[in-house]
Amino acid sequence: MNDTINDTRERILDAAERLFMAHGYEGTSMRLLTTEAAVNLAAVNYHFGSKEGLLQAVFRRRLVWLNGERLRLLNEMEAKANGAPLRPSQIVEAFFGTLLTMGEREELGGMTFLRLIGRTLTEPADFIRAFLASEYSEVVDRYKAALYRALPEVTREEIAWRFQFMLGAMSYAIAGTDALRIVGGPELASDTAHPTAHELKVRLMPFLLGGLRAPLPEMDGKASPH
Amino acid sequence: MNDTINDTRERILDAAERLFMAHGYEGTSMRLLTTEAAVNLAAVNYHFGSKEGLLQAVFRRRLVWLNGERLRLLNEMEAKANGAPLRPSQIVEAFFGTLLTMGEREELGGMTFLRLIGRTLTEPADFIRAFLASEYSEVVDRYKAALYRALPEVTREEIAWRFQFMLGAMSYAIAGTDALRIVGGPELASDTAHPTAHELKVRLMPFLLGGLRAPLPEMDGKASPH
DNA sequence: GTCTATATTCAGATAGAC
C-alpha cells in the first residue's frame, strides 16, 4: 500500500495546526505553510480544495473525537443518574475537562490543538465562526439542557450567559499560556509560561465552578435607573 | 481655525475602530477603511505613518482615559482605606466596571470600542500583543498588588491565573455579544444579542467574583499521579 | 494636507507537463 497520500495530507494538517495557532488564519500564508510541511505549494489545493477547506479539515480531525467524547460522557452520566439531574461539577468537568485532556495526549493534537482552539474561537472571519458554531451546536445544546436540569433555580438566560463566560475563561487560560501575556509578571513566568494540561485543569476548574454557582445578579431592567 | 486635520484624523480613527472590531486587524484593508472614512487612501500614511501606527493610535485614544481612570479609582480607594486591604469586589468592580462603563458612553467609544478590546486581546500579530502588554503593564501590576493584599490566603500565582481567567470571561462576554455565537440559542437571541453595557455588567460581575473567590485547588504537583 | 498614479510585494489559486 502506498500511504504517500496520507503522509502529505497529515503533514499539511500538522503544519496548519501549528501555524494557524501561532499566526492565526489570515496571518498564515500557503507558501509558508507548504514550506514548513515540506510539500508542494499546489498540494493544499489538490487535497483540501482551498485554504478554507484546509482550516475545516484541521478542526474536523480533532473535533470528531472531542465532541463525540463529550456526548458519550454525557449519555453515560445521564444513564447512570437514571432520571435524576446531574451535578453541575460533573457537567463542567465533562465539557471542559475533556478538552483539557486533549492537551495531554499528543495523538489528539496536544497543547498545540488546545492553543489553536483557544485562539480560533475569536477569529473574526465569518466563515470560521459559522463553521465552529455549526460543529458545536449539538454538543452545546445537550450540555445547556443538562445545566438547566442541574440548576433549576437559575434562569435559562443566565445559564447561557455563564456558559459563554466559562468558554471565555477557558479560552484565555489556554491562549494565555503562550500568546497573550497581559497579566504576565514573575508569577506566571518560566515554569508556568507553558503549564501542563493537568495544571491548567486543576486551576481552571474551581474558577469555572465558582463562577457558574455564583449568587444571581439582581436584575433591575436593562436601562439604568434614570 | 482650521480643523480639517482633526476631522480627517478622527474620521480615520472612527472607521478603524469599527472595522478592526468587525473584521480584525489583518482582515481590514486600508482601501476599505479610507473609503468608509471618506478620506484619501494616502491620508492614513500621512497621519499615522503606517497601518501599525493607526492601530496604536486607535487604542491610545481610548486607553489613556480607561487606564487613567482605573489608576485614579484605585488610588482613591486606597487613600480612603487608610492602609487596610481593599475588598476583592471593590477591586474587580473598579477594574472591569470601568471598562464596561465605557460601553455606555458614546464619547468614549461605546460598545464599538468594548467589542474591539474584547477581540483584539487575542489578535495573533506579535506587535499587537506587545503593544497592549506595555500599555497595560502599569495598571495590571497595581491591581494585582491590590488583590494580593485583599486575598492574603491565596498565592500570588493563583491570583495571577485568576486575573487571566477574569480577563477571558470578560473578553468573551463582550465579543460574544455580536461575534462569536457558539453558545447561541433562543436564550441569547434578539433581545440579548446586543445587550446594553449595563446588562453585561450586571451579569458578568457576579460570575467574576464567584470565580475569584472559589475554593483553592488542591495542588498535587504537575505530573498526573501515574 | 490632499490627491492621483504607481511601485512593490505577496496572496490564493490553477493549467498542464510528468
Add this chain to the structure above:
DNA sequence: GTCTATCTGAATATAGAC
C-alpha cells in the same frame, strides 16, 4: 499525486503634482 510556472487580484506604501 506531484511538480513548475504562472494567472489574477489585492495588499501596503510612497513619489510627486497641486
